[in-house]
Amino acid sequence: MREVNRIDFNCKNIVPWGRSFDEYVDMFNLSEADLARDIVGVGDGPASFNIRMHQRSTSIVSVDPIYRYSEVELRERIQETYDDIIAQARQNQDKFVWTKISSVDKLAEIRMQAMDEFCQDFEKGKQQGRYVDAALPHLPFPDRYFDLVLSAHLLFSYSANCDLAFHLDAVRELLRIGTEVRIFPIVDVNSNPSPFLSPVIDELEKEGVTCSIERVPYHFQKTGNEMLRLKLC
Numbered sequence: 001m002r003e004v005n006r007i008d009f010n011c012k013n014i015v016p017w018g019r020s021f022d023e024y025v026d027m028f029n030l031s032e033a034d035l036a037r038d039i040v041g042v043g044d045g046p047a048s049f050n051i052r053m054h055q056r057s058t059s060i061v062s063v064d065p066i067y068r069y070s071e072v073e074l075r076e077r078i079q080e081t082y083d084d085i086i087a088q089a090r091q092n093q094d095k096f097v098w099t100k101i102s103s104v105d106k107l108a109e110i111r112m113q114a115m116d117e118f119c120q121d122f123e124k125g126k127q128q129g130r131y132v133d134a135a136l137p138h139l140p141f142p143d144r145y146f147d148l149v150l151s152a153h154l155l156f157s158y159s160a161n162c163d164l165a166f167h168l169d170a171v172r173e174l175l176r177i178g179t180e181v182r183i184f185p186i187v188d189v190n191s192n193p194s195p196f197l198s199p200v201i202d203e204l205e206k207e208g209v210t211c212s213i214e215r216v217p218y219h220f221q222k223t224g225n226e227m228l229r230l231k232l233c
């Protein structure tokens with residue numbers, strides 16, 4: 001990866017933060033039929049989507065470079081970073097919509113529960129091949145291996161850290177491994193429009209990909225209630 005795309009994955013530098021199964025359902029507008037598809041989540045981090053899908057006996061794989069660490073290391077890192085993350089959330093309360101998640105305390109409770117569920121499942125899930133240590137833009141799966149590819153709070157979110165070339169390589173890789181891709185949100189971490197959204201869509205459309213921006217039920221970042229859906233024609 002180019003300099004601008006390098007993320008240092010020393011365990012002391014990562015900030016693990018994962019969302020709940022219900023949040024995933026809303027972020028990607030997942031129907032019961034969607035939940036029965038072969039799904040991979042790319043950049044899932046310590047979210048509880050994988051464990052909850054597994055409990056439903058549904059096919060699920062999560063991919064993230066933080067999966068190279070152990071449960072103990074990840075739990076320690078969650079504890080070390082928790083106070084800072086919550087302090088930042090309090091400072092930036094005006095940037096979020098406090099309806100479904102009613103307060104910073106509720107946010108902390110939901111996220112810590114999700115991450116605890118992830119941690120309890122992680123070592124077993126890793127052995128079962130449900131948590132795969134890998135990173136965009138190169139994923140260790142054959143072409144069209146999955147039916148539905150989800151990626152939350154990674155592409156477009158980190159527009160300040162990853163350039164257009166990385167976004168294009170990453171999205172092409174997501175399209176290589178699955179028949180449909182959904183990316184949420186399409187704004188950056190400060191709720192500003194990503195400068196890469198239009199160029200990515202323009203390029204993919206030239207390559208025969210159908211791209212649509214769709215409103216979803218999840219609304220936490222003020223401008224963050226839309227996902228990008230991609231399908232190869």
Ligand SMILES: C[S@@+](CC[C@H](N)C(=O)[O-])C[C@H]1O[C@@H](n2cnc3c(N)ncnc32)[C@H](O)[C@@H]1O
Nearest residue numbers: 018019043044045047064066135136152153154
């Ligand atoms: C903000 S977290 C989002 C976690 C989860 N998707 C959610 O919405 O709760 C972003 C995740 O992307 C992962 N990540 C960073 N660079 C990545 C890459 N090149 N490929 C895959 N995942 C990456 C990070 O390790 C982190 O767990």
